[in-house]
Amino acid sequence: MKNPISWQGGNLSMLEALSLPVWVFDIDQKYVFWANPAALRVWGAHSLAELQQRDMSLDMSVSVAQRLCQYQQDFEREDASFVESWTLYPNGLPCVLKVAFRGIRVDGRMMMFCEAQNHLTADPASLRSAEALMHTSVLITLYDAAGRALYRNPSARAQVAHAGEAWRQHFIHDGDWQALQQGVAASGEARRSAQVCTRLGTRWHEIAVRACRDAVSGQDALLVSEVDITDLKHAEGRANFLANHDMLTGLPNRNGIRSDFLPYLQQALRDGRQVALMFIDLDRFKNVNDSLGHASGDELLIGMAARLTKLLGHDEKAARLGGDEFLVMLAAPEAAERADALGRGILQALGMPIRLGGMDISVSASIGVSVCRAGMLDIEQMMRHADLAMYAAKDAGRNNLMFFTPALEARTQAQLALESDIRRGLENGEFIAYFQPRVDVASGSVVGAEALARWNHPQRGVLKPDSFIQVCEDSGLILALGRQILAQAAEQQRRWREMGLDLMVSVNLSPCQFVDPALPAMVAGVLAGSGCQAERLELEITESVLLGHDDQTMCTLQALRGQGVRIAVDDFGTGYSNLAYLQRYPLSSLKIDRSFIADLDSTPAIAELIITMCRMLELKVVAEGVETSRQLEWLRQRGCQEYQGYLCSPALAAGEFHKLLL
Structure with a gap:
């Protein structure tokens, strides 16, 4: 048995003599602290000691517990009192009472003094609606015409900023209150999402208002129901932020x-x-x-x-x-x-x-x-x-x-028009392979040819690569162009072989072509379709494609070499010139860039170093851009195997190239 706390014995005697049920409830410990005989009969208890032993928290709902705590806070802050209809459950049986509640302090703790004024009888629907009103999480408030609160259900009481808060004071923005008032005046009801004042601070509520009458006074009133949608608003705000902002x-x-x-x-x-x-x-x-x-x-x-x-x-x-x-x-x-x-x-x-x-x-x-x-x-x-x-x-x-500047847009439009023209030209077979001779330095015989793209434009004539290659690279058309030139070069190699000419044909690969996973299959298809000898086809790549992609680069080169195709490094010396890759990768020859040949008179050391290095690594060396006999003699003295350049011939159409061989 819980130890009773002594409090004002004389008052206690008078209360015990009352015929009305009166009891004191300990809200903190959830038990009846004291009850007079009439209250014992209401609670179905044989004695106060028996009633004090009952733990009311065992069958107390969450909403009732919250409501009692709310009462206790109101007693502490505002010396409040209430008269409400309550359904008690003594020994599990419902008992409906009209009860007056007020706070009473016992040894420094706030308890609840309860006075049952009379028993109530009501039909089941009324009882259940009253219970639903008490337990619902929806905030229900009844206001009079002046905006004073006549009634708040437990959920509304738990949220209200202060007990005396009027209807208009509930809103953060006065425009929300005005909009609801106007809606009710126009149609008798209104709904709005608004920011409101609560005990928890500013919150978002979905508010529904309906004009009605106060059942007690018969005067005009407003019935307001509210649902807290703050979490939903925050989620909407987060979704809006995500849709309109970069998360990084x-x-x-x-x-x-x-x-x-x-x-x-x-x-x-x-x-x-x-x-x-x-x-x-x-x-x-x-x-x-x-x-x-x-x-x-x-x-x-x-x-x-x-x-x-x-x-x-x-x-x-x-x-x-x-x-x-x-x-x-x-x-x-x-x-x-x-x-x-x-x-x-x-x-x-x-x-x-x-x-x-x-x-x-x-x-x-x-x-x-x-x-x-x-x-x-x-x-x-x-x-x-x-x-x-x-x-x-x-x-x-x-x-x-x-x-x-407008000139930039004009240039872009011109590039778009050129891209469209190139696309049309590729579809119509306007791009053709020209061939520049590769000449044996020692004998002066033509031993091969480098295939170079030309555009046989129907209006502009034959165009060199500098007028279309960059656009092809930027637009991705370089893959289609490279495939067409490779196929033409391979077919020409077969024709020369059928004429009894044993010529090596070399074709440039762009970086975009080299990193294309379909490159080995495409080359194999061209070889099979053209009848070209794989060992007489050389693919030229730049130094840049050999750097930064070791595994994939090696796989691609090995796949091409596995078909019998030879690999050359074009424009050697102008890139990163990493000597390690010359040993790592399966290369067959190096081509000295034309800039080093042009500078032989002033700075011959680089070209000489490249030739010496190729001799040590057993790589064929080909000099590009040879234009004078003096340059050719220099190359001959250093043991360079082949050269290309205007000293022999510029790039020619296949028919003109054949005449050069006669």
């Missing part, structure tokens, strides 16, 4: 540009300011990913974004478009001047070293700027123009800033 840097993304930047730019133009967009691309960012990994690449992007945002002024915003591309928006009276100054600062800031993977890494940036001065804002066009200017900055050597 936190900057707006392409969607954010349209939703946030566009209204801002439009307002700037209305205010009489100019606006500009700056397209920023990190130079050689792929090298960081390839050498240090994507985690370091992400760290670099985060660092660059932080440096970028620190430079921006009040009317300037930044976004990440994806990859290593950023966009800056600015508004100023003279946008071009501000963009130029800001751009120079960005180039300097982004170029500072950053620590990644234990190394100090430096990257540069290329910036393109588009300025809108005429007041006609087209953000998509401005982004396109800034992009064009950025690529112009890259073409100018990187780590540079360029402004868009």
Whole structure:
């Protein structure tokens, strides 16, 4: 038995004499602390000691426990009292009473004094609706016409900021209250999501209001039900943030540009300011990913974004478009001047070293700027123009800033037209192989030919590679072009063999062709379809394709050599000139770049070193760009095996090449 606490014995005697049930409930310990005889009969207890032994928490619902704690807080804060209908469950049987509650302090602790005024009888539906109103998590409040609260269910009482809060005071923004009032006035009911004051602070509630009458006074009233949707609002806000922001840097993304930047730019133009967009691309960012990994690449992007945002002024915003591309928006009276100054600062800031993977890494940036001065804002066009200017900055050597000019767009349109023309030419078979003789230095005999692409344009005549190769590389058409030239060269080798001419044919492979996984299968198909002798076909690659992809490079070279095809390194000496790969990879010959042949009179050492090295490694050496007898004699004295150049002949069509052999 719990130890009773003595309190005001005289008052206790009077209470025991009352015919009305009266008891004191210990809210903290969830038991009846004291009860008069009438209350013992209500609770179905034979004695106070027996009633005190009952642990009321065993069958007490969560909502009732919360409501009792709420009462205790109200007793402490406001000396509140309540008269409510309660359903008790003595010995498991329901008993409906109208009970008055007030707080009473016993030895410093707040308990609840309960006075049952009378028994109530009601139909089952009424009892159940009253219970549902008490247990529901929906906040229910009845207000009179003046906005004073007439009734709050337990959930509403638990959330209200203070007991005396009026209807209008409930709202953070007065416009929400006004909108609900107007809705009720117009149709008798209204609904709205609004921010409200609660005991937990500002929350989002979905509020439904309906005009009604107070059942006690008969006066006009408002019945308000509320559901807390704060978590949903936060989720919506998070989803909206995710849709409009880049998760790596936190900057707006392409969607954010349209939703946030566009209204801002439009307002700037209305205010009489100019606006500009700056397209920023990190130079050689792929090298960081390839050498240090994507985690370091992400760290670099985060660092660059932080440096970028620190430079921006009040009317300037930044976004990440994806990859290593950023966009800056600015508004100023003279946008071009501000963009130029800001751009120079960005180039300097982004170029500072950053620590990644234990190394100090430096990257540069290329910036393109588009300025809108005429007041006609087209953000998509401005982004396109800034992009064009950025690529112009890259073409100018990187780590540079360029402004868009109409000439850039004209050049782009011309490139698009050229790409379309090239595509048509490939479909119509307009690209043909020309052949430049490869001559034996010792005998002067033609021993082979290098196949070079020419475009037999229907309007412009025969065009050399410098007029179309770069566009083919940029557009991916180089794969189709390379396949056509290789097939023509292989077929020509077969024709020469049928004529009794034993000539080696060499064909250039672009880096794009070499990294194509389908390259070995494509070469095998060309050999089978043309009847070309594999050992008389040589594929020329540049030094750059031999670096950075050891495993894949070796697999590709071995697959080609396995078919009997020979491999040559073209333009040797102009790239990284790593001597290790000359031994590592299955190569057959090196071609000395024409620049070293042209400089034989002033700096012959490099060409001489290459020839000596090839002799030691048992590689054939071919000199390109030989134009004078003096150059040829120099090569003969050093033991160079073959040469190409205008001293013998430029590249010729197959028919003209055949005449050269006669």
